[in-house]
Amino acid sequence: MLETRVPEEAPLGSERGYRRYHILTRPAPERFPIPPRFRVRVKKHRLVALVFKELLEYRGNLKVALSRPCVYGVFGGPLGGLTPREHLCVGCLRCCVQYPEVVQIQPNPLRKRLGDSYLRPEYVDTLLYEARTGRVPVRGAGWRGAFGGEGWDSMWTDMSEIVRPTRDGIHGREFISTQVDLGEKPGFLRFDARGEPTGPLPRVVSLPLPFLFDAPPPTAPPPLLEVLSEAARRLGTLAILPLPVCLEWGLQGSWVVPVVSEADWGEMERMRWRPQLVELEGWHPGRYAELRRRLEGSVVAVRVPMHADLSAMVQAGVRVFHLCADYHGTSGGRFAAGLLRETHARLVQAGLREEVSLLGSGGVVMAEHVPKAILCGLDAVALDTALWVALQARFEGECRSRREARVEFPSLEPSWGVQRLLNLANSWRDQLLEVLGAMGLREVRRLRGELGRAMFQEELEHEAFADIEGYAG
Amino acid sequence: MPERSESVAKHIEALHRGFDLWPTLPFHPPALGDARWTEELILSTWVQAQTGRPPASGLEYRVGRSRGGFDCLEFSFLPEDRWLAEEAPIDTSIPLNRRSDGPQPRIEIPVPWYGAGMSFGSISEQVMLARAKAAQRWRTFTCTGEGGYPESLLPYKEHVITQVATGMFGVREETILWAPIVEFKYAQGAKPGLGGHLLGDKVTAAVARMRESLPWVSLFSPFPFHSVYSVEDHKKHLDWIRAIHPQALLSVKVSTPNDVDMVAVGSYYAGAHILHLDGGYGGTGAAPEIAKKNIAMPIELAIPKVHRFLEHEGIRDELVLMASGGIRTAYDLAKAIALGADGVVLGTAELVALGCTRCGNCERGRGCPFGLTTTDPELSLLVDPEWGAERIGKLYASFEFELREILRRLGLSSVRALRGRTDLLRYRRAEGGPDGTA
Numbered sequence A: 001m002l003e004t005r006v007p008e009e010a011p012l013g014s015e016r017g018y019r020r021y022h023i024l025t026r027p028a029p030e031r032f033p034i035p036p037r038f039r040v041r042v043k044k045h046r047l048v049a050l051v052f053k054e055l056l057e058y059r060g061n062l063k064v065a066l067s068r069p070c071v072y073g074v075f076g077g078p079l080g081g082l083t084p085r086e087h088l089c090v091g092c093l094r095c096c097v098q099y100p101e102v103v104q105i106q107p108n109p110l111r112k113r114l115g116d117s118y119l120r121p122e123y124v125d126t127l128l129y130e131a132r133t134g135r136v137p138v139r140g141a142g143w144r145g146a147f148g149g150e151g152w153d154s155m156w157t158d159m160s161e162i163v164r165p166t167r168d169g170i171h172g173r174e175f176i177s178t179q180v181d182l183g184e185k186p187g188f189l190r191f192d193a194r195g196e197p198t199g200p201l202p203r204v205v206s207l208p209l210p211f212l213f214d215a216p217p218p219t220a221p222p223p224l225l226e227v228l229s230e231a232a233r234r235l236g237t238l239a240i241l242p243l244p245v246c247l248e249w250g251l252q253g254s255w256v257v258p259v260v261s262e263a264d265w266g267e268m269e270r271m272r273w274r275p276q277l278v279e280l281e282g283w284h285p286g287r288y289a290e291l292r293r294r295l296e297g298s299v300v301a302v303r304v305p306m307h308a309d310l311s312a313m314v315q316a317g318v319r320v321f322h323l324c325a326d327y328h329g330t331s332g333g334r335f336a337a338g339l340l341r342e343t344h345a346r347l348v349q350a351g352l353r354e355e356v357s358l359l360g361s362g363g364v365v366m367a368e369h370v371p372k373a374i375l376c377g378l379d380a381v382a383l384d385t386a387l388w389v390a391l392q393a394r395f396e397g398e399c400r401s402r403r404e405a406r407v408e409f410p411s412l413e414p415s416w417g418v419q420r421l422l423n424l425a426n427s428w429r430d431q432l433l434e435v436l437g438a439m440g441l442r443e444v445r446r447l448r449g450e451l452g453r454a455m456f457q458e459e460l461e462h463e464a465f466a467d468i469e470g471y472a473g
Numbered sequence B: 001m002p003e004r005s006e007s008v009a010k011h012i013e014a015l016h017r018g019f020d021l022w023p024t025l026p027f028h029p030p031a032l033g034d035a036r037w038t039e040e041l042i043l044s045t046w047v048q049a050q051t052g053r054p055p056a057s058g059l060e061y062r063v064g065r066s067r068g069g070f071d072c073l074e075f076s077f078l079p080e081d082r083w084l085a086e087e088a089p090i091d092t093s094i095p096l097n098r099r100s101d102g103p104q105p106r107i108e109i110p111v112p113w114y115g116a117g118m119s120f121g122s123i124s125e126q127v128m129l130a131r132a133k134a135a136q137r138w139r140t141f142t143c144t145g146e147g148g149y150p151e152s153l154l155p156y157k158e159h160v161i162t163q164v165a166t167g168m169f170g171v172r173e174e175t176i177l178w179a180p181i182v183e184f185k186y187a188q189g190a191k192p193g194l195g196g197h198l199l200g201d202k203v204t205a206a207v208a209r210m211r212e213s214l215p216w217v218s219l220f221s222p223f224p225f226h227s228v229y230s231v232e233d234h235k236k237h238l239d240w241i242r243a244i245h246p247q248a249l250l251s252v253k254v255s256t257p258n259d260v261d262m263v264a265v266g267s268y269y270a271g272a273h274i275l276h277l278d279g280g281y282g283g284t285g286a287a288p289e290i291a292k293k294n295i296a297m298p299i300e301l302a303i304p305k306v307h308r309f310l311e312h313e314g315i316r317d318e319l320v321l322m323a324s325g326g327i328r329t330a331y332d333l334a335k336a337i338a339l340g341a342d343g344v345v346l347g348t349a350e351l352v353a354l355g356c357t358r359c360g361n362c363e364r365g366r367g368c369p370f371g372l373t374t375t376d377p378e379l380s381l382l383v384d385p386e387w388g389a390e391r392i393g394k395l396y397a398s399f400e401f402e403l404r405e406i407l408r409r410l411g412l413s414s415v416r417a418l419r420g421r422t423d424l425l426r427y428r429r430a431e432g433g434p435d436g437t438a
């Protein structure tokens, strides 16, 4: 059992009667110093010379001579520009525009080393802000990045110009639901002559958010497991954890989703709780049947690589899949977006899409990736690396392979960790509301596979540029 | 306006010196610029705002490193012996009313651009004045944005567009009557599907008075117009303006959703003279990062879609298509026209001319440290309207010069002949890393 327990609070939505879903955010500043964004390099002798020159020029008027350009207090310490307070620098560059010979502002190379080639340093910045404040990142001056790009960056979401009956997000007028249902949803019900149902009944887990927490790597320290579990409980969502880990650390509860692998099968005997959802690692028809029999009432999902062909499993009656890509969002050499679109389309063609739930993980590291993954066909997303970064974990090298990724987790203070994840969840939910509101969608369930509301760079460029010389598609 | 102190005068002098000096130094500020507005584009805009000509020093002034859109397009110029002669007359004017119906005047502007809406509150009154003075000198327009119409702009009213947005801040009968063009802002590219957003810190007493709201209370414009659920409702809105001011041209500013082509047609039938398409990557005010990058399409992709659809519907020559949302350079504007726009609307480029470093701190603390997007009484003094008008005017002069050069090298004697000429463009796929670096 874990020794340090997070003080328990009632999970969201557990109150009696109707309460609108609301995540309580609180400031949760970083516990470990992060390198400042900028380095402020002051040539001290030139600064002193400048002050003397200005004292002469302004006839000894200290107020004018010592009036400095920075409005953020970087030079506001006792020794002014001689000891700049770098952590306050926001990189506006006013100081170096005014005094190029005295001060230079440089992007801090240490900051550039955060994350990896997929979860880029600017993503780390955003995640830290979201986990710290629980707020939607807002900035001035338009988009600063690339035109489009690879992966999720190669698509945009639609908006509705006028006909838009819903609005939530920042104004909080009308309700937009972020609830999703995962489970087995038969296309229709059968009843006998007495009106009793005879066929399979729906087995569904409803979550107030379209995201869950996926299992961390084996190096995850016990407090991290506890943080994931408790944050999931409070949010009313689920934490996916390997069965032996759940058993070893006493992490049990309907919100804990044990992953059962062939090797762990013997441990099933020790399971004392009834999960809402359980995952079978890989496709083993016999084990699947047994799991369903043993955990009657639980939804059973099969966890397979995202590029797997689901047809045999669907035929065998599996209705919930957890499709796993690596942490950079690829599986079988392809990126998640394309794979998900194909899987979704195949299920639609087979007339089964409404009966099946698709959960996906890997490569969803920014708030905008959630609606994009859902547009491509997922019902919900299991989060991984983004959560760890929010908890100030650091990657050693590329954090790509689920087996080999090396992640250094800091020593965690559990209630701080829980609050960071609650903040992150709130920020991402609010951003999801912005996206849904802009589209005029009243619930996230309607976003699933709604490709007419997605815009793909390749297709749009082809439409716009096909007749331009040199455009090769 | 408050008086400048000696400290403010000192900073103004140092800033002006810095704007002139930086582009001439052998190194660039290492933290300046991003993939869209590279350090060279920012510095070359400062040169243009100083000299009225593109830099001759080799600084890049045409494209950024965003690896797509305008940055991958270039013109297929004619061989030099087929260029038009340097003294050949080239017409850069465009009409803003091409409808064959209605009593509205046939307004023309001598250059194919005007200034975008930036509201009082999101920018200072000094910056508004600078823009209005420049618009008057160039016989084009600037736009109030949605924050009301400061009376200090009245001397320039023949060159000021009144914007009517969902919040209706400061919209009064007289502000509509003052304007030769009234712009309905349905959406904006930087935050498509979301309303405007002015944080409480910027809502000073003067801003609140203008917007008929309370000081220091954040202001959100709703989205969308809650009285508009159909093209018929949209027409009702335009009719309402027409009833008040029958002579005004009507502009409709929209973002770039999937069905932007249908929106354009709807606006035409509702009676719009100008369709102002605002792509996702521009914007000067505060916006959620998720909206800037992810919602709605970039302007480069929306222009040809709308242009072709209007052609297909047989109404292309009745509607003026103005494009904005990431027009940084004279080359961008010419490419936008070649893709199908009649002209463009400039926003950020004007702010960069006034010293914006694109740092993105517009909403932080007291607002812009360069006195641009701020209502702080002291910081606002950093921009003198006359100095600002001069800088914007010089940027316009450089853009006009470059546009003439582009047309001359394409063998075109009028910018109107460039519209929709995608055959004069070439696509060059970007090389290098994610931000275009090697």
Ligand code: SF4
Pocket: A038, A040, A069, A070, A071, A072, A073, A074, A075, A088, A089, A090, A091, A092, A093, A094, A095, A096, A105
């Ligand atoms: S860059 Fe801006 S915030 Fe940083 S020290 Fe200079 S003036 Fe201050």
Ligand code: SF4
Pocket: A092, A140, A141, B351, B355, B356, B357, B358, B359, B360, B361, B362, B363, B367, B368, B369, B370, B371, B372, B373
């Ligand atoms: S705060 Fe920065 S980005 Fe905003 S206007 Fe000022 S210089 Fe430009």
